[in-house]
Amino acid sequence: MIFMNIEIRTDKNIPNSERLITYVRAELNAEFQRHTEKITHFSVHFSDENGVKGGPDDIRCMIEARPAGLKPVVVNHKGHNIDTAIHGAIDRLKRSLEHVFEKKENPRGGPLEFADVDADQA
Secondary structure, three states: OOOOEEEEEEOOOOOOOHHHHHHHHHHHHHHHHHHOOOEEEEEEEEEEOOHHHOOOOOEEEEEEEEEOOOOOEEEEEEEOOHHHHHHHHHHHHHHHHHHHHHHHHOOOOOOOOOOOHHHHHO
8 A cells, every 4th residue: 555645633622543543544545546646745634613512514624635736625524523524525535636637637628729811811
């Protein structure tokens, strides 16, 4: 398994543990393994927006991916626990990165072609 540069942070309401780090790295590596050449860095941040009060969908996962030579791509997803938050964010990130990579490989319109003015007047 190839490990990409993955940074994981949590707010004061979510304990950061070796288990969480291992889990998040495994999920990202599994989902983005085919893009290891294209993505240089992941930054993952978990926050509990309601703290001890709890509530539905109060765990927020923000993932920033840095594709080589392109602007960073940032997605957010809220879930009722870390698992739903990370998987929702990964799904959004996959769609966003596929769009970015497709746009880079197939730019819309291609090169501009100008009409030959002299040919029209002949």
